[in-house]
Amino acid sequence: MYRIVPNISxxxxxxxxxxxxxxxxxxxxxxxxxxxxxxxxxxxxxxxxLFGEKASALSQLAELAAExxxxxxxxxxxxxxxxxxxxxxxxxxxxxxxxxxxxxxxxEPDGSISLDWIQSRNHLLSLSIGPTDRLAYAWLDGxxxxxxxxxxxxxxxxxxxxxxxxxxxGLGNAGLRAA
Amino acid sequence: MLASGLPEIIADxxxxxxxxxSSSLFNARMAKPAAFLPSVSHRETSVFRHGSEPSDAxxxxxxxxxxRTRTLHGAAIVKAHDVRAAGLEVIANEPPPRHAxxxxxxxxxxxxxxxxxxxxxxxxxxxxxxxxxxx
Numbered sequence: 001m002y003r004i005v006p007n008i009s010x011x012x013x014x015x016x017x018x019x020x021x022x023x024x025x026x027x028x029x030x031x032x033x034x035x036x037x038x039x040x041x042x043x044x045x046x047x048x049x050l051f052g053e054k055a056s057a058l059s060q061l062a063e064l065a066a067e068x069x070x071x072x073x074x075x076x077x078x079x080x081x082x083x084x085x086x087x088x089x090x091x092x093x094x095x096x097x098x099x100x101x102x103x104x105x106x107x108e109p110d111g112s113i114s115l116d117w118i119q120s121r122n123h124l125l126s127l128s129i130g131p132t133d134r135l136a137y138a139w140l141d142g143x144x145x146x147x148x149x150x151x152x153x154x155x156x157x158x159x160x161x162x163x164x165x166x167x168x169x170g171l172g173n174a175g176l177r178a179a
Numbered sequence: 180m181l182a183s184g185l186p187e188i189i190a191d192x193x194x195x196x197x198x199x200x201s202s203s204l205f206n207a208r209m210a211k212p213a214a215f216l217p218s219v220s221h222r223e224t225s226v227f228r229h230g231s232e233p234s235d236a237x238x239x240x241x242x243x244x245x246x247r248t249r250t251l252h253g254a255a256i257v258k259a260h261d262v263r264a265a266g267l268e269v270i271a272n273e274p275p276p277r278h279a280x281x282x283x284x285x286x287x288x289x290x291x292x293x294x295x296x297x298x299x300x301x302x303x304x305x306x307x308x309x310x311x312x313x314x
Contacts, residue, residue, distance in 0.1 A: 064203050074200050075245055077220040106203045106213035112295065114213040118206065121307045126212040126299050134292040138212070138299035140307055147296035 057093050057102040061086065061113070068107040079111030084131040089113045091154045092129065097162070101169045103127070117169045125168045127161070139164055183276035185228055189269050191260035194230030195279060196237060197309070198245040199253040210255035210309050212302040217284045224281040226269070231256050231312050238314060244275050255309035265304040281305075 068081040103115035112130040127137040138147040150158035204214040241251045262269045272280040285297035
């Protein structure tokens with residue numbers, strides 16, 4: 001379960017911050033407004049910070065798609081990155097719960113996109129996104145390793161995959177966002 | 180003996196260089212699993228029988244045979260025994276000189292995603308063992 005973050009635009013943030021910063025409140029109502037404004041301002045700031053990370057990841061994904069948009073990007077026989085794979089990868093990044101580390105991206109010879117969560121050489125999860133809604137992935141976790149295929153509906157990260165990612169890279173700052 | 184002067188059988192201790200034509204195929208620490216995935220058309224991963232030294236000779240091979248029109252960003256060096264330990268095989272495949280191919284990738288014909296998942300597990304093993312050289 002995740003905290004609901006109010007949808008407040010950046011233009012409204014200064015007003016909110018001013019309310020939150022006010023310290024001369026005397027009445028209980030004014031103190032309550034001050035406390036709520038402070039909480040909301042903190043949530044909004046955190047939301048913007050986290051969105052910034054996802055925006056950066058999506059930008060990297062777009063750069064990769066452009067770099068590998070033609071066949072033989074590897075000077076061998078690689079397929080061009082599949083636009084459907086790019087779209088699914090964007091959806092998956094957006095669907096990742098806040099606080100989960102964002103993946104690194106890599107092109108694959110068949111036109112799929114690899115999303116990699118690399119904690120170390122022996123602790124990693126590598127996910128492949130191709131033209132379908134079925135996602136292939138494999139992991140190394142010390143001496144344990146394996147592979148699986150899951151279906152992604154475009155909105156919700158399959159629990160098996162999410163648990164796999166968390167098992168490899170941990171929760172990061174997810175605790176800040178969990179209710 | 181092959182035209183390159185190398186023996187036909189690749190010894191377990193030999194170094195194999197997988198050239199990296201995209202900076203997205205590695206990070207600051209290591210080559211990513213995608214760097215080792217096989218070509219779809221040939222069902223093999225192209226490598227060269229060369230270690231990290233001498234580096235001039237290594238990069239000359241990469242520029243001549245791999246990155247003809249693109250920037251060569253680096254190479255991942257893996258031992259032949261690590262390839263075999265991952266359940267794959269590596270065989271000499273000249274020309275060009277020193278060229279070899281990693282073969283034996285799982286290839287179930289009726290399920291592309293299962294194929295990819297199985298290949299990724301093996302590619303991840305290779306990535307975990309490889310030494311990254313940046314150019």
